[in-house]
Amino acid sequence: MRTVYKNYKSAVLCFLGAAALLMNTSCEKDFLERVPLTNISSSNAFDTPERILAQVNALYLSVKNSQFYGGRYIIYNELRADEFILNKPNVQTGQLTWSHTVNSSTSEVQNLWSNAYASINMIHIFMQGLQANQSKISPALYANYIAEAKFLRGLCYFALVQQYARPYIEDNGASAGLPLRLAAEQTAQNNALARSSVAEIYNQITKDLDEAESGLPLNYPTAATNATRAHRNTAIALKTRVYLTKGEFAKVIAEASKIVPATAPFQAASGVANKLEANVVSVFEGSYTGNEAVFSLPMSTLDAPGGQNALAYYFTFQPGNAEYFLNASGTIADPVFSPASADARKNLIVKQQDQMWLYKYKVAATYADYIPVIRYAETLLNYAEAAAKSGNLPLATQLLYAVRKRSDAAYSFTPASVGTPAALVSTIMQERRIELLGEGFRVPDLLRTLQPLPAKAGPAATSPAVLPTEGKYIWPISAAELSTNDLMRPNP
Numbered sequence: 001m002r003t004v005y006k007n008y009k010s011a012v013l014c015f016l017g018a019a020a021l022l023m024n025t026s027c028e029k030d031f032l033e034r035v036p037l038t039n040i041s042s043s044n045a046f047d048t049p050e051r052i053l054a055q056v057n058a059l060y061l062s063v064k065n066s067q068f069y070g071g072r073y074i075i076y077n078e079l080r081a082d083e084f085i086l087n088k089p090n091v092q093t094g095q096l097t098w099s100h101t102v103n104s105s106t107s108e109v110q111n112l113w114s115n116a117y118a119s120i121n122m123i124h125i126f127m128q129g130l131q132a133n134q135s136k137i138s139p140a141l142y143a144n145y146i147a148e149a150k151f152l153r154g155l156c157y158f159a160l161v162q163q164y165a166r167p168y169i170e171d172n173g174a175s176a177g178l179p180l181r182l183a184a185e186q187t188a189q190n191n192a193l194a195r196s197s198v199a200e201i202y203n204q205i206t207k208d209l210d211e212a213e214s215g216l217p218l219n220y221p222t223a224a225t226n227a228t229r230a231h232r233n234t235a236i237a238l239k240t241r242v243y244l245t246k247g248e249f250a251k252v253i254a255e256a257s258k259i260v261p262a263t264a265p266f267q268a269a270s271g272v273a274n275k276l277e278a279n280v281v282s283v284f285e286g287s288y289t290g291n292e293a294v295f296s297l298p299m300s301t302l303d304a305p306g307g308q309n310a311l312a313y314y315f316t317f318q319p320g321n322a323e324y325f326l327n328a329s330g331t332i333a334d335p336v337f338s339p340a341s342a343d344a345r346k347n348l349i350v351k352q353q354d355q356m357w358l359y360k361y362k363v364a365a366t367y368a369d370y371i372p373v374i375r376y377a378e379t380l381l382n383y384a385e386a387a388a389k390s391g392n393l394p395l396a397t398q399l400l401y402a403v404r405k406r407s408d409a410a411y412s413f414t415p416a417s418v419g420t421p422a423a424l425v426s427t428i429m430q431e432r433r434i435e436l437l438g439e440g441f442r443v444p445d446l447l448r449t450l451q452p453l454p455a456k457a458g459p460a461a462t463s464p465a466v467l468p469t470e471g472k473y474i475w476p477i478s479a480a481e482l483s484t485n486d487l488m489r490p491n492p
Contacts, residue, residue: 046133049141055126056145060229062119063152064297066309067111070371073159074440075314076108081442083331083433084315084324085458087355093308093323099463100453100472104479104490112163113478117181120156123149124184147215151230151238154208155373158242161201163475164491167447169247170468173199179485180204194487205242209235218271226272227293227370233259233271234295237374240382245448252386260383262395266402267291274376276406280344280435284360288370294379297371299363310367311360315438317352319364325355327456331433332356336408343408345434358438372439377403381432388424400428403435447473 046052064070072094078084079098086098096102102109127149134142157178166175180196182204196204213235220226236258243251259268267275277283277292288296299305307313307321314323326332326349336343337356350359361369384399397418404411417427432445446453453466453473466473477490 046129046136049137052130052133052137052145055129056148059119059123059126059149059152060297062122063156064299064371065115065119066305068115068119069155069159069373070297070299071305071309071311072108073112073163074311074371075309076112076163077440077443078438079324080453081446082329082454082456083327083437083442084358085327085456086323086461086463087325087458088321088323089460090323093314093321095461098324099461100466102472102475104476104482109475110478110480113160113481116156116160120153120181121185123153123156124182125186128184143215144217147212147235148230150208151212151216151235154205154212154242155238157201157205157208158238158245161198161205162245162444162447164477165198165201166474167450167468168198168202168245169448170450173197173202173246176489176491177201179481179488188484191484192486195489202242202246206239209239209242213239223287223289224298227289227296228298230295231272233268233274234374237274237294237376237379240379240386241374244382244386245444247448249386249389252382253390253392256379256383256386260380260399264398264402266380266399268376274379276376276380276402278406280377280407281347283372283375284348284362284369292376293370293372294374294376296373299366299368299370301366301368304366304368307367310369311371311438312362312364312367312369315358315360316362317350317355317357319362320367322353322357325357325458327458328356331430331437334430334434336434341408342410345407348437360438375436375439377406377435378432378441381428381435385425385428385432388421388428391421393418393421393424396424396428400424400431403431 044051045055066072075094076097079094080100084098086095089095094108096106097108104110127146130142130145137145160178165177175198176195177198178195178201179193180201181193183190212230213232216230216232216235218232220229220231236255239255240252243249243255259271259274260266261269265275267273273291274294275291277290282290283292288298304310310320313320316322317325332349335341337346337349348358348360350357361367363369380399380403384396387393387399388396400413400418404413413427416423418424429445432441443453450468452468455465456463471492474491477488482488482490
């Protein structure tokens with residue numbers, strides 16, 4: 001699989017200085033593209049506990065590459081939907097993704113694929129090296145680090161299978177999935193690997209997350225590490241998302257109940273005391289390490305995604321580049337965002353130049369906003385949806401109200417909007433759109449419910465709806481993968 005090795009040629013790349021400091025800074029802007037100045041050889045990469053920890057941190061650095069979870073993966077999962085309108089046509093900033101005109105050779109299709117698989121291979125090389133050097137650290141640390149690696153591998157495969165394969169619920173995962181690579185590769189010898197089914201990919205994801213849960217610590221010594229490294233609640237929260245995507249609502253409930261009590265106030269009773277922040281605006285500013293942050297990818301002025309990869313660059317008028325404004329017919333048409341609303345979430349939307357812009361991400365110049373990968377609010381909404389679809393309307397309503405009343409304490413839903421299973425599910429889905437706007441959930445939510453990708457139109461361009469039966473409902477397989485993997489087959 002040559003696309004992995006052109007970005008990741010050394011057996012192990014690790015940071016000894018900045019990466020060891022919780023990944024808040026780094027020597028290079030893009031870890032996978034450039035060899036760090038502090039690169040050490042594989043012969044002594046596992047010599048000390050400090051070097052091993054630096055490599056653990058480097059795994060997170062790889063996943064937060066700006067072409068992957070550090071920016072563009074989330075951006076693409078918004079642009080393909082209907083919440084944002086193209087303002088500045090530019091193929092370098094997602095125009096082809098927004099208009100559903102990408103092909104196998106389009107840069108975003110190839111870059112996301114190669115960077116995600118590069119992260120997976122880096123995880124495998126780390127796991128192989130750590131297994132050969134278990135004596136260098138304690139058994140507890142060994143279990144911790146292996147569990148973190150498995151969590152990240154599960155996260156990577158989950159991103160890939162949603163982007164490049166058919167939705168699980170369409171045929172219970174019988175469609176072609178991805179090449180399931182589970183071993184360290186340092187040559188092109190094993191390039192040829194056929195696609196496993198979607199179900200097989202999901203089986204590996206849940207296996208990784210189950211094993212991660214058992215090996216991860218309950219918490220870390222600081223709020224920063226609790227927010228930016230995987231702990232037990234992190235794996236559980238991600239499993240609620242995975243099982244929701246598969247339509248396995250009983251499993252969503254089983255996982256969510258581990259970290260969400262049966263009655264309000266909702267706060268994790270074990271491990272990190274995850275809960276909603278008092279003010280939703282504070283989630284997206286300040287330290288970024290409050291208890292709502294189940295898992296975030298940290299950024300800093302010296303370690304930021306760069307202009308054309310940053311969320312703030314795309315979605316704000318200033319300090320960003322005003323690439324995409326909010327669709328007036330989308331979620332912001334909800335009364336939550338009206339001038340008369342008392343909902344605090346309307347403060348995350350700003351009107352400039354007669355358009356509405358998202359200001360969840362707004363750090364100037366370096367665009368060093370943290371990337372919110374998992375928030376406790378999402379976990380509550382996952383639980384609410386699963387409960388509603390399983391017939392537990394009282395619990396689902398409580399969970400829904402927890403999210404809504406955090407931002408508008410006096411609000412009450414109409415009886416008609418929560419009184420039947422269908423109405424309650426519809427209200428919960430709308431609350432997801434409001435709460436998670438701009439965080440990369442819109443396309444995955446449409447795909448997991450087999451809804452069309454809606455049409456959209458603006459002054460600069462239009463884009464038609466995409467039906468679930470169309471080939472462009474998912475992305476094509478990377479041309480580089482097709483050219484180097486003889487057993488790979490393209491999407492129809």
